Amino acid sequence: MSDVQLQMGQPAQAGGESPSLGVGHVRDYLALLKPRVMSLVVFTGFVGLLLAPGSIHPVLGTIAILCIAVGAGASGAINMWYDRDIDAIMRRTQGRPIVTGRVDGEAALAFGIVLSAFSVMIMGLAVNWTAAALLALTIGFYVLVYTMWLKRSTPQNIVIGGAAGAFPPMIGWAAVTGDISLDSAVLFAIIFMWTPPHFWALSLYRCEDYARAGVPMLPVVAGKAETRRQILLYSLLLAPLAVLPWGLGTVGALYGMGAIVLGALFLLGAVRIWREGDGPKAESAAKQLFAYSILYLFLIFALMILDRAWTFGAAA
Template sequence: MSDTAQSIWTSEGTAPARVRDYVDLLKPRVMSLVVFTGLVGVMIAPVHIHPFEAFLAVLAIALGSGAAGAINMWYERDLDALMTRTANRPLPAGRVAPDDALGLGVLLSIFSVLLMALATNFVAAALLTAAILFYVFVYTIWLKRRTPQNIVIGGAAGAFPPMIGWAAATGDVSAVGLSLFLLIFLWTPPHFWALALYRSDDYRRAGVPMLPVVAGPRETKKQMLFYTLILVPVALAPTLLGAVSWLYGIVALVLGVGFIAHAVIVWLAADDRRGHGAARRMFKFSLLYLAVLFAALPLDRLVVGRLLGGLVGG
């Protein structure tokens, strides 16, 4: 192969990887959960908006989440380089320049808020602004390196999307929107602490004061169990507030019992490789828990609506 051909091949071969690196800066896995919960907030709101407006609202939520993720990666690139789980991210691996990551994050932040304001309303745009600023300044810059309660307080940033979606449709923040916020806020600590239990060496090496590193596994497991217990009544709030029926409520109860069972197993497990396996399983279940719970909200509306429609029609 000639030098020219080799040069063309190398350039073309690396282009998709470079695009993928910029996509990775936006934390697409986190974004997918944010998009889903934000969409659910739009779907179960009592006010229906045009599908295109709903699409733009969810797009703004996605871009805002990605923007915060890019700024987070820019600020934490030194920590990411020390942790096995994150060492191959675009910044510590040297595939993206820090200034490019910061610029992308700032531009997307501004664009996402403007898009939300123009497509829906200023309440939703204000909430999106608050979510981005909270994740960047409160969680990333202030809390993460200073306190083991980083993920407890910082979890508020990830709890905004369903409330933003609700506000995009209604123009306000109701008790139901707040209950969805609180649900994710209380789900976040046991979810991340399960990860931190079996990744504690990573956090210790990077000097991040996650609870298992600072307080030890036993205290972490106790708090994980506590949070799964108080999640049960909070998860039932949409039913108790009349937003959905007991079809969703039953799903929430079953999932809540499952989450508690995983927390008990982690509590009883030894602090060794087998215990790490229990924590890993709880982490995976926590993802399933939130996904199924939020999927049950619009499904409840659909099923119950059709049943009521059939009864009225009959």
């Protein structure tokens, strides 16, 4: 999921140990796992697991979610190791444990690799190897494709790289069924389409930060006007796509109606950004859409659970 959500959290405090030792406290190692990003990943993974037809032993279900959380966190730690040079330049990432010297870079890398390996191995042994393969793909995609390749080379970085954050509901689904279906692919597509407007709304008002670090985000490379146009375009695709699980019968009308309302509000935010241009309220419109986009994703997936509970309650 997006690493930008971490910015809203407080950076971990310096531990009592000397920074020269390069040894971090437990708190600093936890910060390496990007806990705020992890929370949304865990939530969407959990929804995938709940929606999937069939059942899974509660203990194995919990282990599956734990593996998704640890795998996502581990890739975040490797991302922090690789991006430590640009993290030191960007304001929102200057408090990260490696940048401040509270955790040694190589220790963070080792931490990330070990956790990645264990999360995939345990997922395979305890749950199934389809879910494990998807988890490995997610970690590999986030680290190798997004972090090491796309992030610094193309303004399409978060469009393609967004796939990494979109896999968790598919993993949760595969944990129950052992396969990939159209329904889980739609859950993937919703997060995939949500990621660009979410990130670009942020980059509209953090443009200078990205430019200083040399990260070719869309507003830096193509300008803010093009970014606003792209936000609107992706929002136009996202709103109807989010209703698709209702059309496919994965969830019911309660979700469908909610998704229409939430999608309309998302579109309104995107239109507002587009119409505002470089006006005085441009930054506030971008900030509002960024904040709403997080709420939107949470509510869309929460609605799926609610709808399932509603349907289950009505049938009982």
